[in-house]
Amino acid sequence: MNLFSLVGVRQVFAGRTVLDIDCLDLLSGRNYALQGPNGSGKTTLLQVLAFLEEPTQGKIYFNGEPVVWREKKLCALRRKVILVDQHPIMFSTSVRNNVEYGLRMRGLAARQRRRLAEESLELVGLKDFVDRPAHRLSGGETQRVAIARALACAPEVLLFDEPTASVDVENQALIERVIQEIHRQKGVSVIFATHKRLEAARLADHRIFLFNGKLSGPGGENMVSGTLVSRDGSIFFEICPGLDIPVAGGTPGSARASLKAEGIHILSGQDMDRHQVDRSCPATVQQMTVEGNSIKVLLDVGVPLKTIMPHERVAADRILVGDRVQVVIDPQAVQIIA
Numbered sequence: 018m019n020l021f022s023l024v025g026v027r028q029v030f031a032g033r034t035v036l037d038i039d040c041l042d043l044l045s046g047r048n049y050a051l052q053g054p055n056g057s058g059k060t061t062l063l064q065v066l067a068f069l070e071e072p073t074q075g076k077i078y079f080n081g082e083p084v085v086w087r088e089k090k091l092c093a094l095r096r097k098v099i100l101v102d103q104h105p106i107m108f109s110t111s112v113r114n115n116v117e118y119g120l121r122m123r124g125l126a127a128r129q130r131r132r133l134a135e136e137s138l139e140l141v142g143l144k145d146f147v148d149r150p151a152h153r154l155s156g157g158e159t160q161r162v163a164i165a166r167a168l169a170c171a172p173e174v175l176l177f178d179e180p181t182a183s184v185d186v187e188n189q190a191l192i193e194r195v196i197q198e199i200h201r202q203k204g205v206s207v208i209f210a211t212h213k214r215l216e217a218a219r220l221a222d223h224r225i226f227l228f229n230g231k232l233s234g235p236g237g238e239n240m241v242s243g244t245l246v247s248r249d250g251s252i253f254f255e256i257c258p259g260l261d262i263p264v265a266g267g268t269p270g271s272a273r274a275s276l277k278a279e280g281i282h283i284l285s286g287q288d289m290d291r292h293q294v295d296r297s298c299p300a301t302v303q304q305m306t307v308e309g310n311s312i313k314v315l316l317d318v319g320v321p322l323k324t325i326m327p328h329e330r331v332a333a334d335r336i337l338v339g340d341r342v343q344v345v346i347d348p349q350a351v352q353i354i355a
């Protein structure tokens with residue numbers, strides 16, 4: 018079942034198109050990571066999905082029904098889909114009152130509000146914070162209270178805008194665990210924007226990439242920043258020191274590129290001829306996930322890169338998480354995009 022379907026959705030601010038999506042289907046019960054560079058339209062898309070901003074053009078379907086952008090209809094939808102902001106605003110009152118806010122708006126009785134608020138605060142590990150002043154909390158605690166506030170309302174979909182962007186490592190781990198529990202145990206559909214590629218790989222079962230407001234296809238799965246350098250009359254895309262790939266052309270300087278997952282290869286024993294080894298770079302296998310008939314392998318080559326391998330290859334080469342491997346990137350897999 019499609020949770021959201023977007024058709025021809027454009028958002029234009031001051032004459033500038035910042036979101037331009039021809040077609041996007043998001044399925045119910047999934048955990049999607051929304052990725053893309055600064056200004057690529059992630060927040061704009063989340064605002065549209067949360068029914069907070071009407072797009073300039075296009076149609077959105079929620080659970081198969083076209084969205085009608087009228088306040089009365091939107092109120093009901095906003096109870097089902099809740100966006101947890103990057104910098105949540107807390108009312109200058111207790112944590113309990115903040116978490117109960119949505120429940121009070123829905124007319125729930127005091128005892129029920131109290132139970133739901135305590136349950137959701139327990140889930141984010143802040144049950145002992147109920148009587149604390151909410152506006153005095155740290156960034157990480159504020160983010161966790163905001164998650165509890167959203168959860169208390171039992172939404173069908175939770176949207177997060179960079180939930181761990183401004184929190185310490187301890188809170189990041191806690192928030193990631195909570196997002197996983199919300200999705201796996203409570204069955205809530207989750208869509209979260211993140212700049213952290215490893216976080217997206219850890220949490221999401223699907224990833225959506227935005228670039229200049231447009232969806233970038235599956236080939237854009239590896240979006241990498243690097244430098245175009247000129248050497249011996251050729252141009253190379255340098256991803257990190259010691260790892261550069263010849264490209265067709267371009268002006269030396271900072272660049273971004275998309276690297277097709279299918280064009281990134283882990284060398285096996287029999288591939289190891291001199292030519293291959295010379296072109297290869299070392300990598301560590303970080304994570305492996307089953308994807309249909311293939312295995313998606315997350316490699317650390319200095320930056321995270323995804324590749325796709327058939328099951329049989331992974332089994333034959335006995336590739337395991339933590340292994341050090343040699344990786345070759347096809348020049349054809351690299352597309353300079355900015």
Ligand SMILES: Nc1ncnc2c1ncn2[C@@H]1O[C@H](COP(=O)(O)OP(=O)(O)OP(=O)(O)O)[C@@H](O)[C@H]1O
Binds near residue numbers: 053054060062
């Ligand atoms: N209300 C607005 N009025 C005018 N321009 C806007 C408005 N909201 C967003 N923009 C512009 O739209 C573009 C996309 O912004 P958006 O915040 O969606 O990007 P983002 O991918 O979330 O970025 P970041 O990763 O930095 O948070 C930016 O160029 C931004 O300046």
